[in-house]
Amino acid sequence: MTPLQAGNGEVYAVAQGPISIGGFNVRSGGVGTQQNHAVVGRIANGAIVERDAPGEVTFDDVITLLLDEPDFTTASRIAEAINETFLPTTARAVDRNAVELQTPDLFRDDPVEFISLVEALTITPDHVARVIINERTGTVVVGHNVRLSTVAVAHGGLHVEIKKRTEVSQPPPLSSGETATVTETEIQVTEEEQRLMVLPSGVDVGELVDALNAVGAGPRDIISILQAIKAAGALHGELEVL
Numbered sequence: 001m002t003p004l005q006a007g008n009g010e011v012y013a014v015a016q017g018p019i020s021i022g023g024f025n026v027r028s029g030g031v032g033t034q035q036n037h038a039v040v041g042r043i044a045n046g047a048i049v050e051r052d053a054p055g056e057v058t059f060d061d062v063i064t065l066l067l068d069e070p071d072f073t074t075a076s077r078i079a080e081a082i083n084e085t086f087l088p089t090t091a092r093a094v095d096r097n098a099v100e101l102q103t104p105d106l107f108r109d110d111p112v113e114f115i116s117l118v119e120a121l122t123i124t125p126d127h128v129a130r131v132i133i134n135e136r137t138g139t140v141v142v143g144h145n146v147r148l149s150t151v152a153v154a155h156g157g158l159h160v161e162i163k164k165r166t167e168v169s170q171p172p173p174l175s176s177g178e179t180a181t182v183t184e185t186e187i188q189v190t191e192e193e194q195r196l197m198v199l200p201s202g203v204d205v206g207e208l209v210d211a212l213n214a215v216g217a218g219p220r221d222i223i224s225i226l227q228a229i230k231a232a233g234a235l236h237g238e239l240e241v242l
Helices: 072-085 111-119 205-214 219-231
Strands: 002-005 011-015 024-028 031-035 047-049 062-066 091-093 098-102 130-134 139-142 151-155 158-169 180-191 195-199 238-241
Touching: 062 111, 072 091, 072 098, 130 219, 139 219, 151 219, 205 219, 219 238
Parallel strands: 130 238
Antiparallel strands: 002 011, 011 047, 024 031, 062 098, 091 098, 130 139, 151 195, 158 180
């Protein structure tokens, strides 16, 4: 059990539970194998709140709704849905983060009922074009509305392999030499064939994946390629690295 401290030094929660590392690291007798980063993990739903954070909820004539994912279109749709259900002047989208509500006279004495009715409304939020990548596990998730401008991608790599082997040096018969062991080092350098592929403007997620697979890119290669495309300004969407 590990205490989770806030910036003021107070412990508000403790963490405990199984750690998901998304890989493995097995070693025995000087030989081992590893996949992904085995020293970084996540405890899913592992925090237990020990004390409440300071805060107070008050209800006035004006109630402000804060969006978890700020977006102008979503805020506008929320205000429109509330105004269609109540009075036309009940809601106003302040910006991409907040929607202001004027409590109707009918709910002056019961603002909780008003908020519960607002929460029951259904809207369609605006879907942000987003790419989520996890370098620790090599996971890539691309939203369906991610688009690319015309860009050229080259994929290739240089592989260097160093091998050491021990050989026995045997002196000629009837000589005064002694048998000795000699360690020889062998270095092999191979370079993959580099291919340049042009991704046309406006391709969707399916065409993007097909194009990256066509150049022989694996999940980790795709992560590097997406980061480079974003840096070049050709990826139209948010790139979020976990």
